[in-house]
Amino acid sequence: MISIEGLSKFFTSNKNKITAVDDLTLDINEGEIFGVIGYSGAGKSTFVRLLNRLEEPSAGKIVIDEQEITAMNSNQLRIARQEIGMIFQHFNLLWSRTVKDNIAFPLEIAGVSRSKREERVQQLIDLVGLGGRENAYPSQLSGGQKQRVGIARALANNPKVLLCDEATSALDPETTNSILDLLVDINEKLGLTIILITHEMHVIRKICNQVAVMEEGKVVEQGDVLDVFLRPKQVVTKRFVEQVMGTNEEDDGVAYLIDIYERGKLIRLHFVGETTNQALISQVAKKFAIEINILQGKITQTQAGAYGTLFVQVDGESNEIDKAVEFITNETSVELEVVRDVDGTIS
Template sequence: MIHLKGVMKNYDVGGRQVAALRNIDLTIRKGEIFGIIGHSGAGKSTLIRTINMLERPTAGEVVVDGVEMTKLGTGKLQLERRSIGMIFQHFNLLSSATVADNIAFPLRLAKLPKEEIARRVEELIGLVGLTGHGSKYPAQLSGGQKQRVGIARALATNPKVLLCDEATSALDPQTTGAILSLLLDINKQLGITIVLITHEMNVIRTICDRVAVIDGGEIVEEGPVTDVFLKPQHRTTREFVAQVSDVAAIGLETSGSAAAGNRTLVRVTYIGEQTYQPVLYETMRETNVPFVILQGTVSKLKDTPYGQLVVELQGQEGGAEQAIALLRGRGLDVEVIQHG
């Protein structure tokens, strides 16, 4: 659906070239919700804006639904942009226009008939949950309602792709949850491909299918959210996961009940239906290894349940190794934190 190949973006700063993006290779599949996460200044906003050519890359290719965007002239680019909607952190609404007129704005630019515009606006107002608010002005709306208007406006021309530029960063946690739920519903109902950038890992784990981590203008980690969240490889990724991880770094803490040298600390990760099954208990009973659960959580990554436990295995080392092997054989991920 979206392919970025060798994308680079340089800015001229004081007569010298500063790289904002470095050799970005990225593929975003049709119909998925793809997240891009990074710290401020990492290049994530520049990256998402290259998709609709609001930022023209210095080098590389940007292909959206089979169209090479970097080769389009002004006229054709404007036409292609109708298939790429965009919502913004600070809403970017017309303050002197009503909700209905804000949503109608791109339709009027496309010179659609008045009757069609009216029908489409009414349909979108209902879709985003703003029925009865069409005649209000932005100043009369809450932040969440303003963002709903922004989403409706972005969807006005029936785009194939929806770009979300920090769409929830200006909202409180409860409103953020409502907006993420709306985006998830839109994705499911319309099959639209959603690309969102954020600096909040909670946004990624709530609605995204896959994620790319950007640092210093480079993609440093990429993959399914379940893999990246539960097994982060890069330092930056681990920092973001730590923001929302319910299982804190355990360090060298133990229960204190095992003799020195006769304990093994492990982190056990469950994914899917095994999250709700007594696999740990059954394994320890089978191997006769005493254990203590020091920390634990059960949660979800989008629609996928997962669990993480930090467990102290007690007794002889051979018994712990046997238990770990059995757990791994039953499909669980087991990370040894410390021996002895």
């Protein structure tokens, strides 16, 4: 659906060359919700603005639905943009227009007749849950309602792709969840490809199928959301995952727990999908002559299933501990990592 090859963007400031996006290559499948995450300055917002050429690329190639966006002249690009909707962090609504007139604006520009505009606007108002607010002005709306207007407006011309640039970062957590639920609903009903830019890992966790992690203009890690949660490779990715899971052994809380237990093995267990429902702790405690102390843990949901991490201390005779570790490793689908061994060695 979307193919990006060698995409770069350079800026010049005080005669210094600044690289915002650096030789980025990605493929995004049709109909998926693809997340791009990074801290401020990572280049993610510049990247998403390059896709519809709100920013002009310095190098590289963008193909959307077999159309090479980077090769288009201004007239061709104007037509192509009708199939690429975009929503923004700060809504970008026309404050002198009502809800329905804001939504109708792209249709006016496209030359759609009044009767067809009115029909389409009403469809979109119903889709985003703004019934009864058609004649309200942006100043009379909550943040979540404003973003729903922005989403409806972005969908006015039946786009194939929806770009979301920090679409929920100006909203409170409850409103954020309602907007994310709406995006999932739109994705399922319309088969829309959504590219979502964010610096919040819980947004990625909640609705994305795939995620790319950006740092210093590059994609440093990419994959299925569940795989990235389970096996983050880069330091920046681990930091994002820890935002959601809160199970970093370097944090003060876990470090304290590690320090006070001086015997046995300290183990981190990774649960994925159906394994999160297994009664593993009680099963192992009954099967082997060991004691298990649960130190810290959390289970969270992703679009692909549940993911959980549990820190435990296992105490007892060393041969019984080794048997329990071997059993978990070889006889279950739970992944096991020894954080500290009986001799105090940190893994």
